[in-house]
Amino acid sequence: MKEPLVPVVPMSHTAHIRSHRKPRRGATSTIALRAGVAGGVLSMAAAGASASANAAEPVTQTIELPTLTADLSAQVAQSAAATQQAAANYELRAERDAAAAKAAAEAKKDLAEAKKKAEAKKKAAEAARKAAAERATRSAERATLSASASASASTSVSAPASGSVATVIAFLKAQVGDAYVLGATGPNAWDCSSLVQAAYKQVGVDLPRVSQDQSMAGTDVPLSDLQVGDILYWGGKGSAYHVGVYIGDGQYLDAANPSKGVVIQDLSGYPASGAVRVL
Secondary structure (H helix, E strand, O other): OOOOOOOOOOOOOOOOOOOOOOOOOOHHHHHHHHHHHHHHHHHHHHHHHHHHHHHHOOOOOOOOOOOOOHHHHHHHHHHHHHHHHHHHHHHHHHHHHHHHHHHHHHHHHHHHHHHHHHHHHHHHHHHHHHHHHHHHHHHHHHHHHHHHHOOOOOOOOOOOOOHHHHHHHHHHHHOOOOEEOOOOEOOOEEOHHHHHHHHHHOOOOOOOOOHHHHOOOOEEEOHHHOOOOOEEEEOOOOOOOEEEEEEEOOEEEEEEEOOOEEEEEEHHHOOOOEEEEOO
């Protein structure tokens, strides 16, 4: 930096002569102040010029990027592999949890079905046992009735009857409650004509198998002169579609239909078309 220039003031040619005036106070100080101010101004000007010169030149800072070394690359690869493995483990665990939940649901469903089947099997076994007991009871009743039928007539028969008629009626009453099945011939299921045929077979009377032919057997009887043991038929003679046996007191016994089975009914509720007598 250059030293500031101090202005030089030329002196008067009479300056060397002592003046009668008193010297002015502070003249030296004023000169020095002026010199300082001038120097400061010059210094500021020089500093400004220097700053302008420096500002004109752009400042560039270079940041050095880290070098991807072999160790760093290996660490990155290991981190990526660990992340991938963690994701795979999570997916596998989710699949296992879903499979376990599905297996538990299926096991619960299978258990419920097994219980349901076991309950149904138990009910079926109970029903079969009950049916077997009922069949055994009916069989015993039939045997008892068959053994005693020839000795005494049934108390429900209102008209005098021979031992043969009593046997027929006893056999028929022993079948009450059996099922109606078209084409069945006993011992626990019947249709109308097979029941009549079996009843009369107990006393050695062989009747035809079907109702049309049974309506043609024996002797025609007016409905106003019915006796216990007469065969009733519905429909035309020779073309009857249903048969039963008159048991007295305005009632008859027949294998009615699948909903009723073998029952005793009032003749007034379903009047017959005609009747025949075979005993």
